[in-house]
Structure formats: structure tokens, C-alpha cells
Amino acid sequence: MSEEKTMSSRAEIFANIRRGLRRTETSEAQREAVRQRLQQHPRNLIPARSQHDHEAQVALFIRMAQEAAAEVVQLESLDQLPVAVADTLKAKGQDELILASDDTLTGLGWAEVHGQVECHQRVGQVGDQASLTQALVGIAETGTLMLYSRPESPTTLNFLPDTHLVVLSRQDIVGPYEDAWDRLREISPGRLPRTVNMITGPSRSADIEQKLQMGAHGPRQLVIFLIP
């Protein structure tokens, strides 16, 4: 369709809406009210369950993530990650890992597990066994991870591998989604990253006879490594 046509479609749609709302001109007050809402992004009702103290939120996050069929592995320090990852993959019969290129991850002692896990840094590809990426926050309310796209962490790593491993710091666990949006605005002021993924457990489908099956098109398994 020509650009002209979509512009006339646009004009028609807006004219129709304004006719329905019985106004030809929008008042400055109305525009200001809309601008204010967008700028201040006020919060709506937040459930009580996601407003407890941090300790309680961590416990809730773990419970909800496990309920959504994610595995949660608690570590005493980040340094333990390579060995924990190697053990997890071994248990799943996997020996290949695509690593996001974030410094926190690449700087770890992967040499230690060299014989057990073959590490790569690249985008996800069909046939990949496992990936390791870092979450921005964990949302306790529903056990949800928030990840975002950046040069170091391609989105395909979150979806193509059979097993998705995610590192999350306990202090990055928040209660409600609203706290996560604030963190996102902090790290990416003025414009969101291209892709923001909220992930709650591994992929699934109930499209055949409403019987839930795990591992539809995304990762079959989701493992969360909680570090201090």
C-alpha cells in the first residue's frame, strides 16, 4: 500500500476516534494530562505479596520460580559458578556452553572446568545445548527473570539452546514488576533496550488436549544460579 494510502487511513482513523469522543480539537489540558501520565508513570495497585522486606522477597522469588518449573541453585560466591555450571550440565548430559560476553561472566575461572565444558561466545544457533546469561533483576511476585538485549548478550541465547542457565544476584531480586521497570529505566535512560525478556520458567505448551508438556520451542530447562 502506498504511503499516501496509509496517511489517509491514519487521518480517517483519528477523525473517527475524535468524532466518537465528540471533540474536534484536543485541549491543551488534555494533552498535558496525557504527557504527565507518561512522564510520571504512576503505579497502580501493587499486590501485598510483593511488598514485603527483601529477605521475604528472595524466599518468594525462589518459591515462585520453582513453582514455574525453574531449577534454583544457590551459590556462596560468584567464583563457584564455573564448577556449578559444569556440574549442572554434566547431570543433563551436556558439555557445550555458549556464554554471554559480559565481563562478570567471562572473567571467571572457566579454565578450571576446561575438560568438562567447551565454552563459546557467540549468538545462539539451532542445535545449541546450553547458554549462560545474566539477569538484570528477578521479580519475586511471580518468580520472573528480566533480561535485556545488548551487544554482550544476544537475545537468541535466551531462546535457542535446550538449557538456559541464568545468573542472578540476590540483591537484584525485587518485589513487583514496577521495581523492575525502574531498574530498566536506570540502566537505559530515555529508550528501552531493543528487547526486554521477562522469563518465568522453561518453555511449555498445552495445545494438545490441554495437557501441559514442557519444552515447546524455547529452552526445555531453565536453571537459575543465585549468587550473593
Next chain:
Amino acid sequence: MEIKSPEFKQSARIALQDANLQKALGNLKAGFPGKRAAAVARMPEFDALRDQARDLKNHILENLDLYLEEFEARVVENGGQVHWCRTSDDARQTILQICREQNAKTVTKGKSMVTEEINLNEYLEEHGVQPVETDLGEYILQLRGDHPSHIIAPAIHLNLEDVSEAFHEHHNRPKSDDPAVLMAEAREMLRKQFVAADVGITGANFLVAETGSTLIVTNEGNGDLTQTLPKTHIVVSSIEKVVPTLEDMSLFLRLLARSATGQEFTVYNTLSSGNRRPDDQDGPENFHVVLVDNGRSDMVGTQLQDMLRCIRCSACMNHCPVYGAVGGHSYGWVYPGPMGSVLTPQMIGIEKAGLLPNASTFCGKCEEVCPVRIPLPKLMRHWREKEFEKHLSPKAVRWGLGGWAFFATRPGLYRLFSAGASTFMRLLGGKKGKISKLPLAAGWTDHRDMPTPTGKTFMQQWQARQKQEQQP
């Protein structure tokens, strides 16, 4: 999709006799309502959230033009393009043109009811572009040349054997009666398609004006592969899906999964804001948002405006006794159940869809479970009135209503007649107290017995009681 809504009566009759369909519908009734109830019980704030969601949707609709303008401006800032489409035809042409600019041979698709509404697949195929549905349910339907019968569980009308049969025929594999094996098969087959596609088309559950983002909600992850791997991502959405901010979207997300599948949260909630950033290693280079009106802007400011609050959760059809008895295909077009009975007449005309708003017992369950409190029975009644005004209702209905009005406005006659009818039915029922055949009411008595009136009429009882109360 061919419009078969005028044949609702025949379709419903056939559906009621279809043992396989009835078995499949049993899965729906045994699943969704109980799961929703459990999720609601875990969220004490659920009803308060529904009130806020209704009010927020009303606020959005009162400012729909302004939020759409803001959304458009942010998409463009993010490096995307917005296309406005007044009709289905405009939308189809726009999407085809984008595909042609990319020399697209195959297009992967995430689940989208709007693309069903605009009949996109058929159109693309006719013009040499092969669409590939990637949602498991939609994939099964595409192999069978079938259409969704439910807005979130598209293949709910099928049984395991149907899926096994379709896969056996198209995948050249032995049949299996294990859903896990069948799903693994679909996963393997679609992996190649995800990578080969030139364009990925998804719908959107919400459009965020604050950030110019589109959001999709899926459990399978197919939508994410659809929009991440191809060079071009096209989002097809209707205009009423815009919300002001991420906080506002959160309010609806708290209601959506719980109302739909009874999940606390859907597995993947993904925001897309424009195209790939300079140093990104993956993601689409081109980002298009195709905004479809298709009669929605005409609903603004009318009685039907309330329907634009709909967030497509499917709770209304999951709880509807009519949907549960006849299934989605009987409704004869894209949107089934109570929400479809309100939307379909708007989109294809009351002349063709007149039977749908009549296919309701007005039990009110749909309104009771609606997360944004749409008065669905009231809106169906609106269409019944329109139908009557336009003289579209069948003669039997018009005469029946006329006859009833004649008696209802003459109380003496009405009482005389109803007392007579009551006695007649008591005689007809005899000692059994049940009537198994009643003139003019075979639709009822074919499936169940009519109980006989047991006592006096309401007016007789009322007068007797009044007398009693007057005595000291």
C-alpha cells in the same frame, strides 16, 4: 476465513452430535475454569485490580487518539515504522508490500487473532509468500487446513488422534499417542523454518505509548524466535491495545494470565522496541508496526465502546455454557463465545451475525469473570435490539414477542392465560411431574424433560400472602 455465522443453528446442531468435539470440549471445561478460580483465590487483590483495569481502559479510550500519537512517535524514534490501516484489505496489502520489499519467500508467524481477522495467510499464499504458523496449536491447524476455534487455545476442538494423524501425514513419521513426542516433532520441524524465514510476523498483547514498545505474551517461545531470527519483524496489532506506561501494562498483565490459563504469569513476556541496535549481534534489522482499525474506531463513543476494553484473555468463552456445548467453530468466524457475539456483528454486520448475540442464555457468567468488567450480556442485548429494529429477526420471534407484549400489557388477560397454561401443563405432566414432549418447545424437550408447574401462579401466591399478612 469464510463467514459461516449465518449457519449458526445448523453448525450448533451438528456440533452437539459430534462425539469427538464433545470429548475435546470436555478438556476445556475440566481445565480453564478451575485453574482460573485457583489463581484468583491466591490473589486477594484480584477484584480491586479488575476495577482499576476497567477504569484505566476507560481512561485510555477517552484519550485513544493522544496515546496512539505518542506510541507512533516513540516507535519512529526507536527506528521502527508505523502503518495505519483502516480496513482488512489495507492491512493485507501493507504487509504483503513489506514482504515483497524483502523478497520474502517464507514468513514465520507467532499467534495472532488479528491476522486471522484480516485473513492474512490466504492472502500471502495467493501472492507467493508462504506463511508458517509456529504456535503449536496454530501449526497443527495449518497442517490440517483448519482454523482456530478458541482465541488462546486454537486447537481445543481436536483430540490427540487428530494431531497424530496430521503429523504422520506431513512429517513422514510413525504415529504416536504421546503428546510429548508430537511436540518434540513439531519443535524439530519448525527449527528449520525459524532460521529460513525472511520475515517474522507477530501480534501484540499491548502497545506501550511511553516507550514505543510492543509486548507479546507466549508460553512456547515461538513468538520470540519468530521476531528475533528473521531480518524483518512485523507486528500486527489492533489500535485499542495501546496502554500509557509500563506500570499500566503491569496492571493488565496481573489479570491476563490468571484470567486466561490460570497461570500466575505467562512464561515469556517480551517487549520489542524498534530495530536492532548498532552493536547488537542479533535481532531484526527492520521493525514495522501495522495498526489495524477494521471498525474499531467506529465503536468509540457508542454503546459498544466498552467492548474495546477487551484484553483477549478468553475467560468469557471458557465459562460460557453455549461455547462449552457447541465449540468455537459454530460461531462461524474468527472470534467465538460471548466476546465474539459482540465483536462479530460489528465486523461482518448484524445481517450475517444476528444469530450470535441470540445464542446466549444470559446467565451472566461471562461478565462475572471478565477481567475488565465488560457488560457482555448488555452488549449482546444491544445487538438483539439492533436486529429487531432492522426487522432482521425471524417472523416467529417477532410474532412471539408481539403476542407476549399483547398479553403483558393486559394484566387481566395475562393472569387468566398463565393460570390456564399452568393447569394445562400440570395435566400434561400427569403423575410423573415431568413433560417429555411439549408443542413448540422441542428444542427444550428433545434434550431434557420440562418440570411441571407444581402450585399456583406467582400472582395467585402473592395475593394469598398479601391477604394473610393483612390478618393480625
